[in-house]
Amino acid sequence: MTCVSCLLLLLLQLLLTAAAAAGAGAGGGGGGGGSAGPYEPNWSSLDSRPLPAWYDDAKVGVFLVWGVYSVPSYGSEWFWKYLQADKNPKYIDFMERNFRPNFTYQEFASHFTTELFDPASWAEMVSASGARYVVLTSKHHEGYTNWPSAYSPNWNSMDVGPKRDLVGDLAKAFRSKAPHVHFGLYHSMFEWFNPLYLQDRHNNYTTNLFVETKTVPELYELINQYQPEVVWSDGASVDPDWYWNSTVFLAWLFNSSPVKETVVVNDRWGEGAMCHHGSFYTCQDRYNPGSLQNHKWENAMTLDKASWGYRREATLTDYLTIHDLLTTLAQTISCGGNLLVNVGPTHDGRIPTIMEERLRQLGSWLDINGDSVYSSRPWTHQNDSLTPGVWYTSRGDRVYAMVLKWPKDDLVKLGSVVTTKHTSITMLGYGHGNLTFTPLEDTGTHVTFPAMSKVASQWVWVLDMFGVIPAGHTTH
Numbered sequence: 001m002t003c004v005s006c007l008l009l010l011l012l013q014l015l016l017t018a019a020a021a022a023g024a025g026a027g028g029g030g031g032g033g034g035s036a037g038p039y040e041p042n043w044s045s046l047d048s049r050p051l052p053a054w055y056d057d058a059k060v061g062v063f064l065v066w067g068v069y070s071v072p073s074y075g076s077e078w079f080w081k082y083l084q085a086d087k088n089p090k091y092i093d094f095m096e097r098n099f100r101p102n103f104t105y106q107e108f109a110s111h112f113t114t115e116l117f118d119p120a121s122w123a124e125m126v127s128a129s130g131a132r133y134v135v136l137t138s139k140h141h142e143g144y145t146n147w148p149s150a151y152s153p154n155w156n157s158m159d160v161g162p163k164r165d166l167v168g169d170l171a172k173a174f175r176s177k178a179p180h181v182h183f184g185l186y187h188s189m190f191e192w193f194n195p196l197y198l199q200d201r202h203n204n205y206t207t208n209l210f211v212e213t214k215t216v217p218e219l220y221e222l223i224n225q226y227q228p229e230v231v232w233s234d235g236a237s238v239d240p241d242w243y244w245n246s247t248v249f250l251a252w253l254f255n256s257s258p259v260k261e262t263v264v265v266n267d268r269w270g271e272g273a274m275c276h277h278g279s280f281y282t283c284q285d286r287y288n289p290g291s292l293q294n295h296k297w298e299n300a301m302t303l304d305k306a307s308w309g310y311r312r313e314a315t316l317t318d319y320l321t322i323h324d325l326l327t328t329l330a331q332t333i334s335c336g337g338n339l340l341v342n343v344g345p346t347h348d349g350r351i352p353t354i355m356e357e358r359l360r361q362l363g364s365w366l367d368i369n370g371d372s373v374y375s376s377r378p379w380t381h382q383n384d385s386l387t388p389g390v391w392y393t394s395r396g397d398r399v400y401a402m403v404l405k406w407p408k409d410d411l412v413k414l415g416s417v418v419t420t421k422h423t424s425i426t427m428l429g430y431g432h433g434n435l436t437f438t439p440l441e442d443t444g445t446h447v448t449f450p451a452m453s454k455v456a457s458q459w460v461w462v463l464d465m466f467g468v469i470p471a472g473h474t475t476h
C-alpha cells in the first residue's frame with residue numbers, strides 16, 4: 001500500500017466517522033439539526049428540540065427505585081397490584097403467613113422508616129460507580145410520594161414513614177457532594193388504585209379529574225421544587241397522551257421551566273409515545289437492541305434480574321455479575337444507547353452491599369476504560385464481524401474495541417478493523433506502549449494482547465486504536 005492511498009484511507013475514515021456522528025446526532029437531536037423553540041404542545045414541535053449534549057456524553061446513570069414496596073421487599077415493586085388486583089397466590093400466601101388478617105398495603109408505609117438513610121453516602125456511591133446521572137423514583141404506581149407533595153396528603157414521605165423529604169434531601173446531597181452527577185426524577189403518571197384515575201377511565205376519558213388535580217400539579221411541583229434534569233415518566237401507556245396533557249406539560253418544561261435548557265425526558269408519555277417521542281427512547285424495560293438505532297435511546301436495566309425494587313428473597317445468581325453488567329454496557333454504548341443501572345434501596349435506607357459492590361466495580365472499570373465510554377460515539381461497526389463479543393465505539397480519530405473475553409493465545413482477530421501505515425494500537429490500563437498487530441490475509445487485523453499481569457483492567461479489555469479504517473470501506 002502506498003502512502004498516498006494510506007492518507008486517502010485515513011481521510012475516508014475521518015469522513016465516515018463524521019458521517020456516523022452526524023447520523024447519530026441527527027437522530028438524537030444532538031447534531032446541528034433541530035429547532036431552538038419555543039415549542040408547541042404537539043409532538044412534531046417537541047421532537048424538534050435538540051438533545052441537550054450532556055446526556056449523550058454521560059452514557060451511564062444509576063436508577064434508584066424506592067418506595068413503600070421496599071417494606072415488604074418481596075417479589076417486586078408491583079407487590080400491591082399483584083396482591084390486591086391480581087390476587088396472586090404467591091402474595092396472598094406471603095401476607096397470610098406473615099401479617100395479621102386484614103393488614104393492608106397502606107399500613108406498610110409507617111414501616112418505611114429510612115432510619116439509616118444517609119443521602120451523602122448515596123451520592124458518594126453513585127459517583128464512585130462512574131455514573132454521570134441519577135434517577136430516583138419520586139412516586140411509583142402505588143401513588144406514595146417521596147416528597148411532601150401538596151397533592152398527596154397522608155400518602156407522602158413527610159406525613160407517614162420517613163418523616164422527611166427524601167427527594168429534597170437526595171437532590172441536595174448530589175448537588176453538594178457530586179455536582180458532576182445530573183439529578184433526575186422518575187414519576188409514574190397512573191396510580192393503580194387512585195379512585196379519581198379509576199373514575200376517569202370508567203368515564204372513558206370524558207373526565208380528567210385525576211390529571212387536573214393530581215398528575216399535572218404534582219409534575220409542576222416536582223420540577224419547580226427540585227429542578228430535575230431528567231424527567232423519567234412511566235405508567236402512561238394504557239391511556240392516550242391527550243388524557244395526560246403530556247404535550248402541554250412538555251411544552252412548558254422545554255419553554256419556560258427552570259430546567260428548560262438542560263432537561264431530558266424519556267418516551268413514556270401516553271399510548272403510542274413509547275419508542276416514538278421524547279428526548280430519548282426506552283421502548284421497553286431492559287431494551288438492548290444489539291444494533292445501531294437512529295434516535296438516542298436508553299437501556300434501563302436491573303442488577304437484580306427479576307425486580308426494580310429491593311427483594312429480600314433474591315439469591316446470588318439473581319444478580320448480574322460485573323461481567324454481565326459490563327457486557328450490557330458494551331452492547332448498549334456501541335449501539336448509541338445510555339445505560340441506566342437500577343438498584344433497589346431497602347426500607348431502612350441502605351443500598352444493599354452486593355449492589356454497592358457492583359456499582360464500585362463498574363466505577364473501577366470506568367476509571368481505567370472511561371475513554372471508550374464517556375463522550376464516545378458509535379463507530380461504523382457495532383460488533384466485530386469475525387469475533388463474537390467485541391464491541392466498538394469511537395471518539396474523534398480513535399476507535400475502541402471492548403473485548404469481553406481475554407482471547408485464546410493472547411491473539412484477537414478483528415474482522416472489522418483494517419490497519420494503515422499510521423496505525424497504532426494500545427490497551428487502556430496497559431502503560432507499556434503499543435501492541436503488535438498484523439493484517440489478516442483476507443480483511444481485518446490480528447492484535448496481540450500484552451501479558452495479563454501488566455494490565456490494570458479486569459473483566460473486559462479495551463483496545464485503543466488510532467489510524468484504523470472500518471472493513472468494508474477499503475477496497476474500492
Ligand SMILES: *[C@@H]1O[C@H](CO)[C@@H](O)[C@H](O)[C@H]1NC(C)=O
Binds near residue numbers: 040041042044045
Ligand atoms: C405543531 O407545532 C408546529 C410548530 O412546530 C406547528 O407548525 C403546527 O401547526 C402544530 N400542529 C398542530 C396540529 O397543532
Ligand SMILES: *[C@@H]1O[C@H](CO)[C@@H](O)[C@H](O)[C@H]1NC(C)=O
Binds near residue numbers: 101102
Ligand atoms: C377482616 O375483614 C373482613 C371484611 O371486612 C371482616 O369480616 C373480618 O372480621 C376481618 N377480620 C379481622 C380478624 O379483623
Ligand SMILES: *[C@@H]1O[C@H](CO)[C@@H](O)[C@H](O)[C@H]1NC(C)=O
Binds near residue numbers: 204
Ligand atoms: C371511548 O371513547 C373512544 C373515543 O375516544 C371511542 O372510540 C370508544 O368507542 C369509547 N368507548 C366506550 C366504551 O364508550
Ligand SMILES: *[C@@H]1O[C@H](CO)[C@@H](O)[C@H](O)[C@H]1NC(C)=O
Binds near residue numbers: 211212216217245248
Ligand atoms: C390540559 O390541556 C388543555 C388543552 O388541551 C388545557 O386547556 C388544560 O388547561 C390543561 N390542563 C392542565 C392541568 O394543564
Ligand SMILES: *[C@@H]1O[C@H](CO)[C@@H](O)[C@H](O)[C@H]1NC(C)=O
Binds near residue numbers: 386
Ligand atoms: C453482532 O451482534 C448481532 C446482534 O447482537 C448478532 O446477531 C451477531 O451475531 C453479532 N456478530 C458476531 C460476530 O458476534
Ligand SMILES: *[C@@H]1O[C@H](CO)[C@@H](O)[C@H](O)[C@H]1NC(C)=O
Binds near residue numbers: 422423424425433434
Ligand atoms: C506507538 O506507535 C505510534 C505510531 O507508530 C508512534 O507514533 C508512537 O510513538 C508509539 N508509542 C509508543 C509508546 O511506542
